[in-house]
Structures are given as C-alpha cells and as structure tokens.
Amino acid sequence: MNTIACYKIVYEEQDIAVATDRSLSFDKAELKLGLYDLNAIEEATKLAADTGGIARAISLGGDCLDDSKLRKGLLSRGPAELYLVKDPSLKDADTNTTAKLLSLAAQKIGFDLILCGEGSSDCYAQQVGVQLGEILGLPVINAVSKITPAGDKVVVERTLEDSVEVLEITLPAVLSLTSDINKPRLPGMKDILAAGKKPVKELTLADIGAGTGAPAIETVSVLAPKQAERKRDIVEGETKVAEFLEKFRSELK
Amino acid sequence: MKALIFSDRLNGYAELVAASKSLGAEAVAFIVASKDEAGKCPASKVYQSDVDSSKMLDDYFPALRSVVDIEKPDVVLISATKRGKLMAGRLAAVNNTSAITDISSLEVDGDAFIGEQMYYGGIAVRTLKSKVFTIVTIPQGTFDATGVVGTAGEAVNVPVPATSGKIVRKEVRPKAGGQVNLADAKRVVSVGRGFVKREDLNIAQELASAICAELGCTRPVAEGEGWMETARYIGVSGVSLKPDVYLAVGISGQVQHTIGIGSAKTIIAVNKDKNAPIFKCCDYGIVGDLYKIVPELTKLIRG
Secondary structure (H helix, E strand, O other): OOEEEEOOEEEOHHHOEEOOOOOEEOOOOOEEEOOOHHHHHHHHHHHHHHHOOOEEEEEEEOHHHHOHHHHHHHHOOOOOEEEEEEOHHHOOOOHHHHHHHHHHHHHHHOOOEEEEOOOOOOOOOOOHHHHHHHHHOOOEEEEEEEEEEEOOEEEEEEEOOOEEEEEEEEOOEEEEEOOOOOOOOOOOHHHHHHHOOOOEEEEOOOOOOOOOOOOOEEEEEEEOOOOOOOOOEEEEOHHHHHHHHHHHHHHHO | OEEEEEOOOHHHHHHHHHHHHHOOOEEEEEEEOOHHHHHOOOOOEEEEEOOOOOOOHHHHHHHHHHHHHHHOOOEEEEEOOHHHHHHHHHHHHHOOOOOEOOOOEEEEEOOEEEEEEEEHHHOEEEEEEEEOOEEEEEOOOOOOOOOOOOOOOEEEEOOOOOOOOOEEEEEEEEOOOOOOOHHHOOEEEEEOOOOOOHHHHHHHHHHHHHOOOEEEEOHHHHHHOOOOOHHHEEOOOOEOOOOOEEEEEOOOOOHHHHHHHOOOOEEEEEEOOOOOHHHHOOOEEEEOOHHHHHHHHHHHHHO
C-alpha cells in the first residue's frame, strides 16, 4: 500500500510572544512539524512498511519549506520521499486552497491511502483531510483511531463523541486521524543520517497544474484574548487549608 | 436572510435555531429522523430524511447537499461534532469554499459573516470574514438555546440517498468509559501532572464526590499518561467548560488548558509551584503539596 502523509509547518507555540496591543510576535518562534501531523507521518510509514508499499510525505507553503532541518526531521521519521509545493502565495493558504492543491499533487504522485492528522497546530480547523477526500471523489472519513490493512481495503475504527464505528473502506481513500492512534517515533541517529540521502522534490504551482484563486475566507485580525479579571487571592502553605476553604465555601453550597 | 441548519444530534437543533435568530436569519433544517421527531424541530421549514439503520449518518451527505442547492441559504450552520465537521468539509469542498470552524462568536456584517475562532490553541483569537454562502461549525454551548420553542413549520421529505458501497459499517459500539458530559457540569475538579501516579487520582475523586463535581483533566493526563478517557480532557481540541466552580489540582495552567476554562465563574487552584501560571488566572489559590492539601480540604468540606 502506497501512502501519503500530509503535514503543515507551524510555529513552536511556546515561543510565540504576545505584545501589549494583544498582537502576536513570531520573531523568536522556531518552526516545527505540526504536532498532530506526526501521527499521520507515523501511521503512513507503518502501513507502507507492513504492506510492502512506499510512504511519502507532502506539504505546501511558502519559504518555511526551505528549512533543511525540518526536511530532514520529516524524512527521519520514516517516509521515503518528500514532496513540497512551494509558492509565496501559500504562506497562509486557507483550507480549501490547501485541499485543492494537495489533490492535484497527490494525483501526480499516486497513492492508495492519504492520511491527515487530527488538525493543524495553528488553526485546528480539521477540514483539509475531509475536503481533500471530497475533491478527489474518494471515500473520506475523519476521527480514525485504528487502521488495519485488508487487501484492497482497510478496516478502520472511528472514534466519535459517543460511539466507535468499525468501517471497511475501499482504497484509494483519504482518512483523518485522531491524535491517540499511535505514538510517533523519536528518530535515532541512524534515521537522521539516512534522511539526508532521501529525495526531496520541489513542485511549483505550474508543475501540478494549479491556477491561482482568491481565498474564500479573509483573516481580519489575530489577537490574544482579553483576560477575564480574576481575584488572584492566593495563600501559601499546607497549614492554611481552613483559611483557604473559607474564601469560597459559600460557593460550594 | 436564510440559515440552513444541520446537527447529528436531535437535541442540537434548538441551539442552531438560536444561532440563526441571533443573525436575524430564518432557520431551515435538514434532519435525519422520523417524521414525528422532525416535527419537533423548531425551524420554520424542515427537510427530513428517514433513518435507515443500514446507513451511517455520513451517507446522508448527498441529501444535505441537495437541500443546500434547493434552498440557497446565506449561511449553513452545523454542530461542531466529528460527523458535523466531516459534513461541513465536504459541503465546503463541493462549493469551492472553506468552512469557518468552531466559532466562539458569529455576526453579520453587511453581505459577509464575521466569526471568531481560536488560534494556536487559544494563544490568540482569529477573526475571519466570509462572504455570503458561508459554512460554519458551532460548538455545543456557544449560543443560548433557552427560550427556543415551537415545532416545525412546513415539512418536506428527502429520499434517503443511495450509497457507493465504498464505506461499509461493520459494527458500532458504545465508547468505552461511557459518555461524560463535562460541558454541562456545574462543578469540576480537574487534575494535572502534579499527580505522580494513576492511583493517586482517588484523592481528587474524593474531593469531587464531596462537592458533587465531575472529574476532568489536562491533555497530558488523558493522552500522555492515559490515566483518564480523552472525553475528560479540557482545553484545546478537548472540552470547553462553563462551570460555577472549577478546581484545578496539580495543573500548571498552560494556555492550551486554561483556554477551556475561561468561562468558569470561579477558578480555584492548588499547586506546589507558586510561580505556576494557574495562579495568575484563578480567583482563589493555595501554594503547597496537593497530597496534603486536597485530603484536608475534603475532610473540612465533609465536616
């Protein structure tokens, strides 16, 4: 089974600073692979290995895709090849643009199964995978928490709010995963060295036959939320429990 | 203005009607239910498809799509459940647009809709603008459904769509651990990494029983340690709460967690690190060893 894992480069959230005007500063923030995308990379690698197929990874974006450490970091996690669709206009591409371009690239690359993570670490819209499946006209399911290969099908478990569905899905297909489907590997030194020898293929919008279109959704602002005023009445020490309790006892009645 | 509403839960429609009203829109519903059930939906017009037990709810996507094509709504409002998000994404794809997901607020601005959603797990709020024909997913509890009464106006039957057979449901089973409804809990005791091992959580459970609270946790406790079911973790991608009392035990208070408790009336924290961020966003706090403080607290509450 040939697999493709989709991923997004995001900022390390711990490094994002909030300015006094509530705007965000990314100046000191490192770039990293999306946290939930690691599950897609791991699962794509495992399924391809178990079935004698090839695992590939794909991302799209702007200049952030040039980062060689991130390319190596990705390839050290298992995929045999990396495809990058690069264009300055893709820096903040919306979910529909992303899904359309991924569909074009994926058709060019070829696949049996495309995997997406639970959501991106920045927007967490959980939409690219489901749109991608629909655009490709393929079976598409989200919230997949287990995948078992079964010839030209896969049997998956889908974990919903109140129930678990067991589904048999005919390939090719597109699946979005849950973040507890697997524990992504930590690459060893050997993996990192091997990653340097794996092919990285850069694609332009023209290479995949894409035109440019205006995004359907416009971002008006990104601001840190206003903090609700809290009393911040703090006592110190294990001997102060009674005093502590009296402060809010009336609210527990 | 017209809103088309869809939920995978029958009790989700009242809130979507409330959301439509807040936009000044007429609510037209698509619902997969019996005619009787659909008749209880408080929308002005209801498109109803019969429940076919051999089908998954997702199989009704072509029916939803056809209703959208007939009604041409200005906005489609969908409950932000997993099934809801699949429907929203597929509908967006066939209409060449992106859905605005998990909004915390939604307003009309001329011929556009303005929605707010979390960015980077709550570090910021992103305000998005979308022109008419907008698809939005709405988390449970965003709009106040009290006062939404009435029954369906005009009813239209939509045939159950044929399926491709490419996705076959073999089995459905209830989720292990049962259903937890933290979102509706009035009081919540929540645990974090300050606990050393799983067995120690009974200290928090005792406190929760003493004040009739539900037990919740941070993401690492549910997903890293696996000490609790994922339905109990609070914060980004987990549950958001609006309890009267939220008691955080051994929780440092990373923004990814505290975003889920911003609407709590009173936040109370127990943590051994006096510099923990939780003390900056709580009402009452005590610095010290939770293993000593929490049992003592429980004892004093029980009197």
